[in-house]
Amino acid sequence: MHSPTLFILSAVLMALVSTVLCAVWHFNKQIPGLRLWTLSYSLGFLACLSLLVRDYLPEPLSVLLTQGTMLWGACLYLLGCIAHTGKRLVSLRHATVFIAALIGLNLYFTVVHPDLQMRFVLAGLGNGIFFLLTARTLASGERQQVPMRYLVALVAGLHGVFLLLRPLLFKLGPVQPTDVELVALLSQFVLLEFIVALVFMAFGTLMLANEFITNELRHLAEVDPLTSVFNRRAFLMSLDKAIHQAQRTEASLAVLVIDLDYFKKINDTCGHQGGDEVLRHFVQISAQCLRQQDVMGRLGGEEFAIFLPGSDGAGARTVAERLRAAVAARPAATHQGSVALTVSIGLTLCGRGDSSDAALRRADQAMYQAKEHGRNRVEFMAQAPA
Ligand SMILES: Nc1nc2c(ncn2[C@@H]2O[C@H](COP(=O)(O)OP(=O)(O)OP(=O)(O)O)[C@@H](O)[C@H]2O)c(=O)[nH]1
Incomplete structure (x- = not known):
């Protein structure tokens, strides 16, 4: 394929990706990094345009435009990834100095001491470093359920390595600068690699944005916004799963229902x-009394539930007593001053043929017994024999 055709293809793809990213960003401004990625692809589009018109521009100006837009495009993509992974944005000063030095050297090898090979090496060096840093940033992000991050990291890493090593292509074998046809063929190969990497990374970028929105929607659907524990629906689903698991493995499972006393x-x-x-204070104390595998949810108002996988009656009672005592011992600090608090706790164990509804109902009845017996206490209710 002809190089100008490939340039036009790259420019069209860049324009398309920039437009799509811009539209996604317009409706989802909360996605971290998306604005920088959109700017990065827009600069990529400008880089393709400047490559297309380079024969009509003075060479130094063409070098300035192409290198400037490409390097800043790669740099902004990296900054987008840093923002997306929640890391602190690095100072732009280092990037600016690095890019300015590279462009300066490129201009030197264009005007003062013309050397096409060196310009090619420098272009690959700058972009290659940015893409390798991008790969490192994405691959070392927090451990969350974000598989897309690793896929984009892989593509960026491979592209970065290719950019750094591609000058070798022109040194291999019998290729001489005079070997015009072969040089043209290799240039087309380099461009094709660029287009493939661009398309993969564009899909990856959109998938990263999609993954972020999906995680946010899941969070909104499952988490109580006031206390950040599971809401009733998500807690019940989780409890259902835990009951099935406990029945399959014949492990014990305890359920607590907790109600704050005199909350009105x-x-x-x-x-x-x-x-x-x-309410937030109570959740904080509870978190300190629980193990990692214990799950807490807000059933509504000032009523909470917790299930304790692997806990038998004695173990669950110890946890419930510890929680009750911790709440009673530590008043909540509010904007109106310190507020003393106690809780009533109902406890039950899940048995054979149990369901989340039945277990919660028993724990709820036990909690009402605790209220009737004077509050600030723990009561147990066993499963009725079949
Ligand atoms: N601040 C706040 N209050 C809530 C929330 N949800 C429910 N409430 C209040 O919680 C109170 C519950 O009161 P009651 O059901 O009478 O229970 P109580 O006063 O704790 O009495 P006992 O449970 O019998 O000890 C009501 O005043 C509700 O308005 C919430 O999200 N925030």
């Missing part, structure tokens, strides 16, 4: 905001 009074004296602060 707290609301009346501290206001709704104070009440919210108390």
Whole structure:
């Protein structure tokens, strides 16, 4: 294929990707890094345009435009990845100095001491380093369920290595600068690699954005916004799974229902905001009393539930007592001052043929017994024999 045709193809693809990214960004401005990725692809589009018109421009200007847009495009993509992975954005000063030095050297090898080979090496060096840093940034992000990150890291890494090594292509075998046809063929191969990497990374970028939105929607659907524990629906689904697992492995499973005592009074004296602060305080204390595998949810209002995989009656009672005592011992700090708090806890064990509804109902009845027996206590209710 002709090089100008490939340039036009790259420019069209860059324009298309920039437009799609821009549209996605317009409706999802909360996606970290997306704005920088959009700018990066827009600069890529400008780089392709400047390559297309390079024969009509003075050479130094063409070098300045092409190298400037390409290097800043690769740099902004890296910055987008840094923002997306939640790391601190690096200072732009280092990147600016690095890019300026590379462009300066490129201009030197264009005007003062013309050397096409050196210009090619320099272009590959700058972009290659940015793409390798991109791969490193994505691959070393926090361990979350984000498989797309690793795929984009792989493509960016391979592209970076190719950019750094591609000057070798022109040194291999019998290729001489005079071997015009072979040089043209290799240049087309280099461009094709660029287009393939561009398309893969564009898909990867969109998948990263999609993954972010999916995770956010899942979070919104599952998590109580006030306390950040599971909401009722997600907790019940989780409990169902845990009950099936416990029945399959014949492991024990305990369920607690916890209700804050006299919460209406707290609301009346501290206001709704104070009440919210108390709810958050309670969740914080609970988290300190639980193991990693224990799961907590807010059933509604001031009622919470916790299930404890692998805990038998004695173990669950110890946890429940520890939680009750910890809440009673540590008043909540609210904007209205310190507020004393106690909880009533109902406890049950899941048995054969149990369901999440039945287990929660028993724990709830036990919790009401704790209220009736004076509050700030733990009561147990066993499963009725079949
Ligand atoms: N601040 C705040 N209050 C809430 C929230 N959800 C429910 N409430 C309040 O929680 C209070 C629950 O009161 P009650 O059901 O009478 O229970 P209680 O006062 O804790 O009494 P006992 O449970 O019998 O000890 C009501 O005043 C609700 O308005 C919330 O998200 N934030």
